[in-house]
Amino acid sequence: MNQLRRIMVIGNSIEAWLSAAYLRARLPRNDYQIIVIETAENSMASSHTIFARPSSKNLHHILDISEANLSRVTHAKPALCATITNSKGAIIELPFGQYGVDREGTEFQHIWKFSGSQQPLAEFNLALMMHKAGLFINNAPKGAPTYDYGYILDEQGYENILKSKASTQHIIANSLKLNCGNKGIEEINCNGESLSADLYIDVRSNDFDMAWNHNHLKIMGGFDMLDHQSGMRLYRIQMAMERLFKLWPDREFAAIEIAEYNRLEKAQSVHINDMNRLLQHNIQGCSDALKRKIRLFESRGRIAIEDFEIYSKAEWIAALKAIGISAQNYDRLAHRISAEAALQWIDQLHTAIANLVQQLSNKNTGKQ
Amino acid sequence: MEEPKINDIIIVGGGTAGWMTAAGLSSMLGKTGLKITLIESEAIGIVGVGEATLPHIKFFNESIGINEAEFMAATAATFKLGIEFVNWGRIGDSYIHPFGEFGLANAGIGFHHYWRSMIDDEATGALDEYSLPIMASRMAKFKPPSEDIRSVHSTYRYAYQFDATKYAPFLRQHGEVRGVKRIEGKLTQVHLHPENGDIVAVELENGTVIKGDLFIDCTGFRGLLTQGALETGYDEWSNYLPCDRAVAAPCTSHGPLLPYTRATADKAGWRWRIPLQHRTGNGHVYSSQFISDDDAQKSLIDNLDGEPLSEPHFLRFTTGKRKKLWNHNCISIGLSGGFLEPLESTSIYLIQEGITKLLEYFPNKDTLATDRDEYNLLMDLEFERVRDFLILHYHATQRDDSDFWNYMRTMKIPDSLSEKMELFRARGRVASYDRGLFLQPSWIAVYLGQGIIPSKWDDRVALLPEKDVKHHLAGLKQLMRQSADIMPSHADYIAQYCLSEARI
Known part of the structure; x- marks a missing residue:
């Protein structure tokens, strides 16, 4: 038989346990052995919380973690945006909701610009407005700008829940040596003992040229504060696992499948690096995609969407505006309504959003 | 400061591309003060490109407010659930590329992996049997898809097959109602700006000079603006797709009204067959390097289902695209922009994409360069991805019965395609892309239909007991057959929904 049977996850913390839990959820226990080799490296200076993007809902569905359970064990709080503090100390909020409401096939930001409204664009983003007021409701009322939400989770609680879902053998590695050859890892020496597996998933890496080489799959670990704040720490693992399962290998590790994985991984990394450069206000020598x-x-004010895009248009708009890049003009489609009608509509929407936030605040029902 | 708006748009050339552009722009931008003028000459015939379409056209028609039944009656249209490919992998083979999914994915593993794991079992049958649109096509049945996503009847989409010479006049009515000004006349000269080289105006045979801010070249293969005036240049792809001629001849209808287009591979190209309400459209696309015009015509006429309705009509083309689909202030839409043979019915789709992207990146005078670069980047990608998909049909063949097929089978193909094919051969994986016209089910249909059988399949299929997989397959097959069986016949549905006067 050529099938993978024994998979080792090397690393620690959320990265290792999320990988193991994902594998456990997707692979029958009787057919696959999953072992976590728990290493001692610190993944990052812990802030005691983990930030999860809205896409984590799908992840938790796969892991069979209900929102109620998540809330109970990790004190999960909904997050309507990612809040980033960059190395210069600037705070940037990337909203998980749209700016305003599109109308007649035209994106809101174009109508807003065309109308000459004096209200800041951010005040048309219900997710941002509720976040600022410390409010939350599950769904936007009809006609209001839509949004989604992620979570802020207690790191230890989350690790515990993942450990229970992984429910698998683990070895604390006081010493660990990877013996690598041309074909990935030949064996590992853990605490003086030789161990082997069919596939090694290494979540300790923070820099590599090739994500997957034969039986050695490297996933970017959460070593970076920006990754932590933007939710990329979990997202990178989630995406790596989804790619792995799309291209599930056997022990021959077909080069063409590995090349496909690496192609997809690279495309995704470009998006993350581009966003991180924007957030750090460091766009000198950036990628062609970011220049575009x-x-x-x-x-x-248009947002170019690439293959395998990660961030929403609203997140890109927020990041671009945060470093002072403004749209000089707007889409011609905005002219489908008159400037007067546009301004009137914009003002009504602004009032409606402000009133909604005020009502929620008064009722105090939406407090996070 | 006054906004440097584009106010006057001049479309040169009627036909499908010209009137689709006029209808699309007037519908979306008519209210913005944009003046749209279309210049065409009744003395110049239209190619009438694209009798067969892809499901996207439904969205285009809806977006400009076209009533489906009226449109279908006016253009003698039929419904289309896919394209049948005959003799492509080997002589005697037939498969349908459907507008829908195959089977049902299970535990995150694509259906074709389960099917592949069981192909040695006679009871498994062809992949076609697990697709509702294919089963309906084979039975000449049709009904619109269900909106209930739990229903198997929601697993497909549809397009149209229509008389392309009737589509442009139909769109003209829509465009003119929305303010498109039509000028009858023949273009004789294009005036360029002496400094920046942009088009300033076009001049007609009667001496009328028509100025504009933005020009759309819909003059067909000649590309009177983009090539004749701007000398844009052309990227030729004949090394990959050597067919350079077509001969077309309609014939009387024969047999049941089929809801699909047929593309039959011939010795040096392929023949199309498109069933309309009142006639059948036929044509033969071929490479003049490998077959003479006379032999190509003979093959077409010999294989007609009914009596010819007119003399055969010849076309010449060069496969490829303009180096810049948007050059200066001129955008080439339709045949002036490029030509990819209509094997996958992409001609009208590429027109539609040209219009959609123009609307998305509609410029001001001061942003023209940025909008143009983005438009060109996205449209180049569309053309290249369609090109690769077309090459696959020719290259993935075992045919060795003619010089043409020997060339196609052994030629060097773009790396982008060879990597995709290698990935599928290894274990049935389809390379992922977010953009581009053809998605996973389309690639699977053509790979498997043309005999690229993956040497392995997803290992995790083996986790299900074989009897369960067999049971799953048998149940799906039965579901598809029964679901197709209860549909009305295509002809009956057309008769009660959108019968054309041409047919009555």
Whole structure:
């Protein structure tokens, strides 16, 4: 038989246990052995919380973690945006909801710009407005800008829940040596003992040229504060696991499948690096994709969408505006309504959003 | 400061591309003060590209407010659930590329992996048997898809097969109602700006000079603006797709009204067969390097289902695309922008994409360069991905019965395609892309239909007991057959929904 049977996850903390839990959820216990080799490295200076993007709902569905359970064990709080503090101390909020409401096939930001409204664009983002007021309701009322939400989770509680879901053998590695050859890992020496597996998933890496090489799959660990704040710490693992299962290998590790995985991984990394550069206000020498995004946005407030995009248009708009890049113009489609009617509509929407936030605040029912 | 708006748009050329563009722009931008003028000459015939379409056209028609039944009656249209490919992998083979899914994925593993694991079992049958649109096509049945996503009847989409010469006049009515100004006349000259080289105006045979801010070249293969005036240049792809001619001849209808287009591979190209309400459209796309015009015509006429309705009509083309689909202030839409043979009915789709992206990146005078670059980047990608998919049909063949097929089978193909094919051969994986026209089910249909059988399949299929997999397959097969069986016949549905006067 050529099937993988024994899989080792090497690393620690959320990264290792999330990987193990994911494997456990997708692979029958009787057919696959999953072992966590728990290493001693610190993944990052812990802030005691973990930030999860809205896509984590799908992850938790796969892991069979209900929202109620998540809330109970991790004191999960809903998050309507990712709040980033960059190395210069600036705070940037990336909303999980749209700016305003699109109308007649035209994105809101174009109508807003066309109308000449004096209200800041951010005040049309219900997710941001509720976040600022410390409010939360599950769904936007009809006609209001839509949004989604992620979570802020207690790190230890989350690790515990993942451990229980992984429910698998683990070895504390006081010493660990990977013996690598041309074909990935030949064996590992853990606490003086030789161990082997069919596939090694290594979540300790923070820099690598090739994510997957034969039986050695490296996933970017959460070593970076920006990754932590933007939810990429979990997201990278989630995406890596989804890719792995799309391309589930056997022990021959077909080069073409590994190349496909690495292609997808690289495309995703470019998006994350691009966003991180924006958040750090460091766009000198950036990728062509980011140059294109900046050029298009500056010109008319459009957001170029690439293959395997990670961030929503609203997140890109927030990040671009946060470093002072503004749209000089707007889409011609905005002219489908008159400037007067546009301004009137914009003002009504602004009032409606402000009133909704005020009502929630008065009732105190939506407090997070 | 006054906004440097584009106010005057001049479309040169009627036909499908010209009137689709006029209808699309007037519908979306008519209210914005944009003046749209379309210049065409009744003395110049239209190619009438694209009798067969893809499901996307439904969205286009809806977005410009076209009533489906009226449109279908006016253009003698039929419904289309897919494209049948005959003799492509080997002589005698037939498969349908459906507008829908195959089977049902299970535990995150694509259905075709289960099917592949069981192909040695006679009871498994062909992949086609697990697709509702294919089963309906084979039975000449049709009904619109259900909106209930739990229903198997929601697993497909549909397109149309219509008389392309009737589509442009139909759209003209819509465009003119929304303010498109039509000028009858023949273009004789294009005036360029002496400094920046942009098009300033076009001049007609009667001496009328028509100025504009933005020009759309819908003049067909000649590309009077983009090539004739701007000398944009052309990227030729004949090395990959050597067919360079077509001969077309409609014939009388024969047999049941089929809800699919047929593409039959011939010795040096392929023949299309498109059933309309009142006639059948036929044509033969071929490579003049490998077959003479006379032999191509003979093959077409010999294989007609009914009596010819007109003399055969020849076309010449060069496969490829303009180096810049948007050059200066001129956008090439339709045949002026490029030509990819209609094997997968992409001609109208590429027109539609040109219009959609123009609307998305509609410029101001001061942003034209940025909008143009983005438009070109996205449209180039569309063309290239369609090109690769077309090449697959020719290259993934075992045919060795003619010089043409020997060339196609052994030629060097783009790396982007060879990597995709290798990935599928290894274990039935389809390379992922978010953008591009053809998605996973389309690639699976053509790979498997043309005999690229993956050497392995997803290992995790083996986790299900074989008897359960067999049971799952048998149940799906039965479901597809029964679901197709209860549909009305395509002909009956057309008769009660959108019968054309041409047929009456």
